[in-house]
Amino acid sequence: MRERLLAAEQVVGLVWREGVLHVLDQRRLPGEQVWQACHSVSAVATVLAEGALLGAAARLICSGYALVLGARQRVDEGADWRAGLQVDRDALCAAGLPAQEGERLLARMQQRLAVMKPGAQALAVLEDEARGAHQRDREANLAMAQLGVELIRGFQGNLQNLMSIGCAGALAGGGIGTALGVVRAAQLEGLLERCYLGESRPSLEGAHRAAWELQREGIAAALSADAALAHVMKERGITWAIVGAERIAANGDVLGVIGTYQLAVAAMHHGVRLMVVAPSALIDLQQESGEEGFHDLGRGPLAYSPHERITGVDEVAPRYDVTPGDLVDFLVTERGVIERPDAAKLTQLMCRKRLH
Secondary structure, eight states, rough: OHHHHHHHOOOOEEEEEETTEEEEEETTTTTTOEEEEEEEEHHHHHHHHHHHHHHHHHHHHHHHHHHHHHHHHHHHTTOHHHHHHHHHHHHHHHTOOHHHHHHHHHHHHHHHHHHHOOOOOOHHHHHHHHHHHHHHHHHHHHHHHHHHHHHHHHHOOOOEEEEEEOOOGGGSSSSSSSSHHHHHHHHHHTTTEEEEEOTTTTTTTTTHHHHEEEEEEEHOOEEEEEEGGHEEEHHTEEEEEEEOEEEEETTTTEEEEEEEHHHHHHHHTTTOOOEOOGGGGEEETSSSOHHHSTTTTTTOOOOOOOOOOTTTOOOOSSSEEEEEEOSSSSSETTTTEEEEOOOOHHHHOOOSSSSO
C-alpha cells in the first residue's frame, strides 16, 4: 500500500529546493497554479498572514524552513543568528503560526543544536531538522492512510460513499494528507465509489481545493454546500465521514474547520461513522477539553468575504469549531487507532514508552 500511495501521489503544496522554499498559492486554486518562492522569513510570514497556505501541518513545516532561512541570512550579515531564532519565531507566530506550535518548533531546533556533533555546521543541522519534520509528516500521512483504509474495509468491503469537509489533503501538509490520504487509499483498494466534499463556510476555503486534489488523481468527487451535507448523507448512503483536525484536546475534543461539528452531529443521527485522522503531534494533553482550550483559536478577519457585508449587522463567522470527543467513533494517528477516544486512551497513546 505504501508504494502504491507514493506512486499515485500527484499533488504537492510545498517544496524545499536548493535552499529556497516554494509554496503553491492556494488562493489561486483551482483556476491556476502559482508558486511563491520564499527566500526569507518575511516572505514565509507573508504567505502565512495572507492565507496563501492553509493547514496546521503545512504552516508548521514551512515555519521550520523559515527559521533556516532566517539563520542563514543572519550568518551572511554577521549578525547573532542564535538570538534571531526567537525573533523569527515571534514573527511567524504574529503571521498566524499558533504560539504553542512555535514554541515547540523552536525547542526542537535548539535541542538539535545542543546535541550536534563537534565540527558539524549549525546551518546544516537546522536544515536537517526542518527536512526531517517534513519527512516525518509525510510518513505519518502514509501510516494513517493505511490504518484508516483498514478500518473501512473491516466494516464493509464493497464500494462506499465517503464524506469529508474542508481540505485535509496534500495541500494542508507535507504528504498525501490526513483525511484525504485515507480517501486516496480507499480508491487504491477499490473501496471508493465517490467522495462528497463540504465547502466549510464562511470562507469557502476547503472543498474546491480538495476536489482539485482528488480530480487530479482520477478520484470521483462531488461538491456540496455545508448546509446540504446531512441531506446528502441520508440520500446517498454515506458510510463514513472522514475529517482532519487542527488540534485535539486531552479528552478527545477535536478542533476542526467550521462545519465539522454539525457534520459529526448529522453522522451520529444517520448512523454514519466519524473518523478523525490527525498526526499525534496535534494531540495536546495540556488542554483538558476543547471548549476550555480552543475557544480563542481561529478568530480574526477572513482572507476574503464570500458576500457583501450589511452595515450595522454583526456577523458570526468562526473559522473553526469544536467537536466533542464522544461524537468521534475513531481517531486515527500514525501511532495507532483509538475507538471512542477519551483522556485515558489518549494518555496511553502518547506515552513515551511506546515504540512508535
